[in-house]
Amino acid sequence: MRSTLRNTMIGLLSATALAATPWLTAPATATTDAPQKKAAAEFTDNFDGAAGSAVDGSKWGLETGDNVNNHERQYYTDGNKNAALDGNGNLVITARKENPANYNCWYGQCEYTSARLNTSQKFTTASGHVEARMKVPQGQGMWPAFWMLGDDIGSAGWPNCGEIDIMENVGFEPSTVHGTLHGPGYSGEGGIGAGYTLPNGAKFSDDFHTFAIDWSPNKITWSVDGNVYQTRTPSDLNGNRWVFDHPFYIILNLAVGGYWPGDPDGSTSFPQQLVVDYVKVTGGS
Numbered sequence: 459m460r461s462t463l464r465n466t467m468i469g470l471l472s473a474t475a476l477a478a479t480p481w482l483t484a485p486a487t488a489t490t491d492a493p494q495k496k497a498a499a500e501f502t503d504n505f506d507g508a509a510g511s512a513v514d515g516s517k518w519g520l521e522t523g524d525n526v527n528n529h530e531r532q533y534y535t536d537g538n539k540n541a542a543l544d545g546n547g548n549l550v551i552t553a554r555k556e557n558p559a560n561y562n563c564w565y566g567q568c569e570y571t572s573a574r575l576n577t578s579q580k581f582t583t584a585s586g587h588v589e590a591r592m593k594v595p596q597g598q599g600m601w602p603a604f605w606m607l608g609d610d611i612g613s614a615g616w617p618n619c620g621e622i623d624i625m626e627n628v629g630f631e632p633s634t635v636h637g638t639l640h641g642p643g644y645s646g647e648g649g650i651g652a653g654y655t656l657p658n659g660a661k662f663s664d665d666f667h668t669f670a671i672d673w674s675p676n677k678i679t680w681s682v683d684g685n686v687y688q689t690r691t692p693s694d695l696n697g698n699r700w701v702f703d704h705p706f707y708i709i710l711n712l713a714v715g716g717y718w719p720g721d722p723d724g725s726t727s728f729p730q731q732l733v734v735d736y737v738k739v740t741g742g743s
């Protein structure tokens with residue numbers, strides 16, 4: 459996402475997770491000291507469930523609030539307000555032009571609602587095949603993303619914790635997605651990445667596609683529908699530090715507006731939907 463929801467994340471962690479579970483502040487020595495004894499980290503959510511129900515709380519947490527870091531325009535809500543199962547095996551993250559509860563954003567009264575989910579405190583991995591199958595929305599100002607942040611963001615901060623953007627799409631580029639690494643010395647506009655463009659002017663919003671990384675020590679490759687379009691190793695970082703050697707958690711969100719996509723305009727229809735068939739991780743560690 460080229461930046462993080464730091465204000466909300468820190469608020470969420472300190473106010474909720476850390477207060478409720480003080481053991482989280484202890485070093486995770488049991489897992490990090492004996493990786494050879496640990497089973498491969500696996501994660502699957504096929505988003506099966508009744509229409510309208512919220513996501514599985516054992517797998518996902520919802521981040522709430524606004525995000526001034528990217529100048530995003532939406533307010534992220536909790537429960538099933540903007541992230542719900544559709545009853546057909548999909549998670550639907552819906553961005554609406556509304557403000558039903560007097561939500562306050564960095565720019566004043568919020569203009570939009572949406573949702574942002576993560577597996578922080580629930581699932582992390584430091585390698586493996588990380589994949590989602592999804593159909594993105596289409597419209598000026600839309601910014602769907604499937605990405606990962608280093609689990610040590612609370613102590614190391616961003617970008618030292620590392621950020622792996624598996625898939626980002628901005629509304630003014632309907633045929634292209636981006637995969638990017640952010641870390642110390644290569645964050646924000648300096649992120650290391652590449653784009654993948656569908657042939658013949660096809661739009662990503664026309665159909666479902668799979669977006670994945672294959673992540674091993676000192677190497678990450680990105681693919682769309684199995685087509686590898688980018689490989690990154692420490693030699694790509696211009697002498698900067700590779701920070702993708704520790705556990706990361708997964709994030710799914712649909713941002714509205716911001717520095718990169720620009721804001722919605724008269725051509726943008728609402729509601730907009732990011733439809734996710736599944737998220738899975740195999741061969742993780």
Ligand SMILES: [Ca+2]
Pocket residue numbers: 504505506546547548734735736
């Ligand atoms: Ca599914």
